[in-house]
Amino acid sequence: MRLPETEIGKIGNLIEKSHRILIFSHKSPDGDTLGSATALFQAFKNMGKEPALACVDIPPPVYNFIPNIRAFQQTVEALDYDAYFIVDSGAYYMTDFHTALPAVFDKSLETVNIDHHRSNELFGKHNLVVPDAPSTTMILAELFKTLGIPVDRSMATSLLTGIYTDTGSFMHSNTTPETYRMAAELLRRGANLRQISKEIFNTTPISTLRLWGMVLKNITQTNDNVTMSVVSQKDFERAGADPSEMSGVIDYVNSVPGAKYSVILTEQGEKVKASLRTLRDDVDVAQIASQYGGGGHIKAAGFSIAGKLEKEIRWKVVDTK
Ligand SMILES: [Mn+2]
Numbered sequence: 406m407r408l409p410e411t412e413i414g415k416i417g418n419l420i421e422k423s424h425r426i427l428i429f430s431h432k433s434p435d436g437d438t439l440g441s442a443t444a445l446f447q448a449f450k451n452m453g454k455e456p457a458l459a460c461v462d463i464p465p466p467v468y469n470f471i472p473n474i475r476a477f478q479q480t481v482e483a484l485d486y487d488a489y490f491i492v493d494s495g496a497y498y499m500t501d502f503h504t505a506l507p508a509v510f511d512k513s514l515e516t517v518n519i520d521h522h523r524s525n526e527l528f529g530k531h532n533l534v535v536p537d538a539p540s541t542t543m544i545l546a547e548l549f550k551t552l553g554i555p556v557d558r559s560m561a562t563s564l565l566t567g568i569y570t571d572t573g574s575f576m577h578s579n580t581t582p583e584t585y586r587m588a589a590e591l592l593r594r595g596a597n598l599r600q601i602s603k604e605i606f607n608t609t610p611i612s613t614l615r616l617w618g619m620v621l622k623n624i625t626q627t628n629d630n631v632t633m634s635v636v637s638q639k640d641f642e643r644a645g646a647d648p649s650e651m652s653g654v655i656d657y658v659n660s661v662p663g664a665k666y667s668v669i670l671t672e673q674g675e676k677v678k679a680s681l682r683t684l685r686d687d688v689d690v691a692q693i694a695s696q697y698g699g700g701g702h703i704k705a706a707g708f709s710i711a712g713k714l715e716k717e718i719r720w721k722v723v724d725t726k
Contacts, residue, residue, distance in 0.1 A: 406538050406583055408547055415531055416517055417552045423454065423487035423515070430460040430477070431494040432501040433649060436570030436605065438493035439464055441519065441541040443473040444563035445490055448554050457486070461501040465649040470597075470604045471566055472559035484508055488515040491529060493541040493567075495522030495700055519544055523691060524700030539579040542567025546587050558595035565596040566605070573656060574606060578704055615644035617654045620669060624658060632667040634658050637714050638674075648673055655680050666690050670714060678709045 420426075428445050430438040442458055449456035458477045468474055481502065489509055497503050497510040508514055510528050518529025521538040538544045542564040549556050556564065568588055572580045575588070592598060619640045625633050641647065651671060659667040659682040666683035679697070681690035682705050691706040699708020 406535060406543070406547065406581075408533065408535065408544070408551060412531060412533050413548065413551055416533060416548070419488050419515055419517065419531065420449075420452075420552070425455045425457070425486045426488045426490065427457050427459060427481065427486040428490045428492065429494070429500045429502060429509075430458070430464075430492060431499040432461045434460050434462060434464050434468075435493075435652065436468060436471075437540045437542055437567035439468050439471055439474065440563040440565075440567035440570075441492035441545055442490075443471050443476075444542060444545055444549075444556075444560045444567075445492070446473050446476060447557065447560045447563065448549065451555070451557065459500075459502070462649075467604060467608065468566075470600045471563055473563075481506060484514065488517065490517045490519065492519050492545075493521070494518070495520060495525045497526060497528040519548075522701060523703070524695065537579075539577075539581065539584050540567040540571035542571075543584065543587060546591065556591070556594050558597075561591040561594040561596035562601065565591040565598065566601050569601050570605060574602070579702070610650070612644050612646040613650040616640065616646040616650050617657070619644060620651075620654045621657065626661070626664070630663065630665045632658055632661045632664045633670070634668075635670045635714055636672065638672045648678075651680070655682050658682075659684060666693070672714045673709075675711055675713070676709050677712050677714060678707065680707045681705070 426449050428442045430442045446456045446458050459481050460477045461479060464474055464477060484506060491500060494500055503510050509516055512530045516529040517531045519533045519541055521535055521541050521544060523536040525534045535544050546564050565588060568584060572584060620634050620636055623634045627633060648671060655669055658669060666681055666688050669680045671678045681694055683690050689703045691701045691703050694701055694706035694708045697708040697710055699706060701707055
């Protein structure tokens with residue numbers, strides 16, 4: 406993993422001269438976007454600056470252990486900051502602030518886009534996009550090192566959370582020797598591994614277990630060896646669960662031996678969201694997702710289309726218009 410030097414220099418200068426800095430996480434936030442944003446927040450606080458955090462959605466309770474997580478605001482009053490950081494967001498619409506705050510995405514402000522999605526649209530004035538990084542927090546850990554910004558205990562926990570969640574606890578193929586080395590360094594700096602593993606991997610609310618039960622019950626295999634499952638709006642209601650509780654179940658669906666890839670279709674309002682995963686080296690799910698206007702990584706991607714799920718002999722997506 407190499408950081409582009411000229412971009413690093415510019416971002417370093419921007420940090421130096423900025424005092425009030427707003428950091429955006431993406432909608433439906435995960436451990437990586439929340440870990441990235443809170444690590445930056447703490448770094449800026451330690452430097453005597455005035456950072457703020459924004460995310461359209463309230464972070465799911467499972468991430469309550471992340472330092473600074475309660476500082477997230479769901480609305481932004483005015484664009485009167487010196488700099489804006491957008492983390493772990495592959496496209497301008499991922500923060501869901503593009504309608505309310507279009508100026509953040511037209512390069513007229515001092516915006517920094519830090520991300521590891523191959524499909525990143527480079528919407529920032531500055532773009533630190535490293536597609537082979539396993540997580541955005543990994544890019545930030547490197548950035549802090551390069552710029553000589555000290556990583557304290559709280560930042561270490563935030564950064565390790567992103568590495569943990571985006572590598573599926575060091576099990577996904579994006580895990581490299583460098584990932585382990587960085588994790589070791591973050592542990593040395595006091596990252597709270599026990600809390601991360603307990604809260605994220607060993608805590609499952611009953612509503613989540615009920616929801617996963619429905620996902621597993623609905624599994625089918627297509628003729629061309631794709632493992633598929635679906636969750637309807639009704640399933641969420643029956644389980645008393647919300648869409649954020651889907652996180653993790655795809656790894657079970659994606660464990661069928663020899664499957665080409667797996668996909669879970671989730672009905673969310675007037676949209677159907679698809680999550681794709683593969684364990685095969687000859688399949689690129691980012692490319693499949695891009696055919697439907699989505700994107701992501703080679704082994705983990707997704708897209709979303711307007712429509713509802715309707716059960717026939719097989720599940721299919723129908724247009725509601
Ligand atoms: Mn990520």
